[in-house]
Amino acid sequence: MPEPLLSVRDLVVEFPTRRGVLRALDKVSFDIAEGEVLGMVGESGAGKSLTGAAIIGLLEPPGRIAGGEIWLRGERIDNLAREKMRRIRGRRIGMVFQDPLTSLNPLYTVAEQLTETIRTHIDVSEKEARKRAIALLDRVGIPAASRRIDDYPHHFSGGMRQRVVIALALAAEPELVIADEPTTALDVSVQAQIIDVLKEICAERGASVMLITHDMGVIAETADRVAVLYAGRLAEIGPVRDVIQAAEHPYTVGLMGSIPTLTQTADRLTQIPGAMPRLNAIPTGCAFNPRCTRVMDRCRIDRPELAARPGGRQVSCWLYDTAMEAADG
Amino acid sequence: MIAFILRRLVQSVIVMLTVALVAFSLFRFVGDPIASMVGQETTLAERAELREALGLNDPFIVQFWSFVARAATGDFGISYRLQQPVMELILSRLPATLELALVSGILAFLFGVGFGVYTALRRGNWLSGSIMTISLIGVSLPTFLIGVLLIWVFAVELQWLPSFGRGDTVYIGDWWRTGLLTESGRASLILPAITLGLYQMTLIMRLVRAEMLEVLRTDYIKFARARGLSNRAVHFGHALKNTLVPVITITGLQMGSIIAFSIITETVFQWPGVGALFIRSVQFVDVPVMAAYLMLIALVFVVINLVVDLLYYAVDPRLRVDRANARH
Structure with a gap:
């Protein structure tokens, strides 16, 4: 197996508070291969965005990486000096944020923001940077890019602004793009377009994508593999078809059951009873055990580790413990 | 842009006129200007004459207008105390x-x-x-x-x-x-x-x-x-x-x-x-x-x-x- 572009190993993110340390991410491990689109799903507060922020080195204090390693193409990046990490941001890892209305500085033209980004990372003249900026805008589908480049952000609609944001994130040709809910703030009608633009342009450049979203539809259409987060822990990770059609972790099963489909004719969607635990009240053992329909005694005591399953999947659930299966059989 | 400046200029003029009104009322309400200009021995007739000459018997609006008109040219009259033009x-x-x-x-x-x-x-x-x-x-x-x-x-x-x-x-x-x-x-x-x-x-x-x-x-x-x-x-x-x-x-x-x-x-x-x-x-x-x-x-x-x-x-x-x- 070739070396992955990004490798996250046992990542732990903690928030020290007055009442003790909150563990927001607990031993999260996953890889993103070259050119791959990894979907990252989970409920609000599961730690999706935190994972992205930790990778790009922009955790908001007092949040901090308390354990684990992050490797980018064989280079460890979670403990880099601030200045070195800054050079990776934008140049090797780009990021697209959720709200295009607030992601752009209102006081600078699109041209100024683009050329500034390009010239921060690539040694080109102002003129060359502008040429590249126009080409980028054109590529992300801004009509009359050479004219509109000198407009201010408020002259663009929401969908157009998100295209500008994508252009900015890709300005220095990063190898990995972290897209944190890139379509959540947009009209449904433009969501698909934005996802298409993002996917196409990344495919063209061979950039990998980590797509953070809670929209399973987007994941199904776009991602190669999907990782499911629950209460700061990875529940399941695997190829997107397999996970959607034959989820193994009971949480993923519940998650998929709660998505309406056209082929189903159920009166009610299934829902998972209860709510995700707060970070200061994560139960011992498996974090999902109080809500799980197939809970066993062991789940309340021991925490299941992420274990390999056939077909390149990994699940953290005692149901699939090989020793257990062997004992049962 | 020009419309914006014009609008602001008109507002400014209104503000200045309002302040002028307040400044002008000072003359009328902070004591009698004649009293501060003349000496003890001036007769009532002389005072009335001076009052007429200075236009102090004119209607309020006329006096105000002449105050504004003179103020616009920088003429605020003579200081009672120093007997010099105020603007100077x-x-x-x-x-x-x-x-x-x-x-x-x-x-x-x-x-x-x-x-x-x-x-x-x-x-x-x-x-x-x-x-x-x-x-x-x-x-x-x-x-x-x-x-x-x-x-x-x-x-x-x-x-x-x-x-x-x-x-x-x-x-x-x-x-x-x-x-x-x-x-x-x-x-x-x-x-x-x-x-x-x-x-x-x-x-x-x-x-x-x-x-x-x-x-x-x-x-x-x-x-x-x-x-x-x-x-x-x-x-x-x-x-x-x-x-x-x-x-x-x-x-x-x-x-x-x-x-x-x-x-x-x-x-x-x-x-x-x-x-x-x-x-x-x-x-x-x-x-x-x-x-x-x-x-x-x-x-x-x-x-x-x-x-x-x-x-x-x-x-x-x-x-x-x-x-x-x-x-x-």
Whole structure:
């Protein structure tokens, strides 16, 4: 197996508070291969965005990486000096944020923001940077890019602004793009377009994508593999078809059951009873055990580790413990 | 853009007319002007004659109109106390006040923005902690007390700087007497400028700090960081410019207050400016000077407001509505 572009190993993110340390991410491990689109799903507060922020080195204090390693193409990046990490941001890892209305500085033209980004990372003249900026805008589908480049952000609609944001994130040709809910703030009608633009342009450049979203539809259409987060822990990770059609972790099963489909004719969607635990009240053992329909005694005591399953999947659930299966059989 | 300026100009004229009305009422309600002009022995008939000659029996609106018309040409009459044209008096003292106000305004802005940015970026270190504490003193101590304290420390105890007056002055042109070009003039300016500007500085500093902290939390700053821009570009290129939009307004208005409230500082330091002139005029009920001073301060505020609005326009592209309308 070739070396992955990004490798996250046992990542732990903690928030020290007055009442003790909150563990927001607990031993999260996953890889993103070259050119791959990894979907990252989970409920609000599961730690999706935190994972992205930790990778790009922009955790908001007092949040901090308390354990684990992050490797980018064989280079460890979670403990880099601030200045070195800054050079990776934008140049090797780009990021697209959720709200295009607030992601752009209102006081600078699109041209100024683009050329500034390009010239921060690539040694080109102002003129060359502008040429590249126009080409980028054109590529992300801004009509009359050479004219509109000198407009201010408020002259663009929401969908157009998100295209500008994508252009900015890709300005220095990063190898990995972290897209944190890139379509959540947009009209449904433009969501698909934005996802298409993002996917196409990344495919063209061979950039990998980590797509953070809670929209399973987007994941199904776009991602190669999907990782499911629950209460700061990875529940399941695997190829997107397999996970959607034959989820193994009971949480993923519940998650998929709660998505309406056209082929189903159920009166009610299934829902998972209860709510995700707060970070200061994560139960011992498996974090999902109080809500799980197939809970066993062991789940309340021991925490299941992420274990390999056939077909390149990994699940953290005692149901699939090989020793257990062997004992049962 | 032109429509915008025109609209603001019309508003300014309305404001000035309102202030003129107040200034004009001073003549009618602060004592009888005839009484302050004539001696004890003047007969009632002579007084009535003078009253008629001065147009004081004309209807209110006619008198007001002639006051406004003369004020517009800079004619505010003769000072009761000094028997000189009011405009001449004010112009001879205006340079002193303007120099003081300008220097303290610039000091307040530079140090205010500098300290504000520093304390916002370096939250929690001891230096920004001390700056914040000292600024609290600056906000809460009254101006005259700061002036007196400064005089005590630097003029009386240390004897580094003069405690009153403008020092030596030289003329630039016909009437502008400046203290900026002589050493004693500059030395004399230091204490009053600090006294006058300290409060404004702390105000600007606290405003800049609060705004900066606010801006640093915005998404576009996060996005700027995510694009790998240097700290300098993020803090000064992206954050500070956004911070300055509201700061400009406050600073502009404060500039007006600095000129208007230089009265106290001028009194403490016996600074020969317009403020000191005004105080003396109040003591002697010298209504023409008081009225002219009122109009002058109003004019300063109106002009500064206009400038602030134009600056706003220059800094914030979202206000350039004409262009946006043309596009959509």
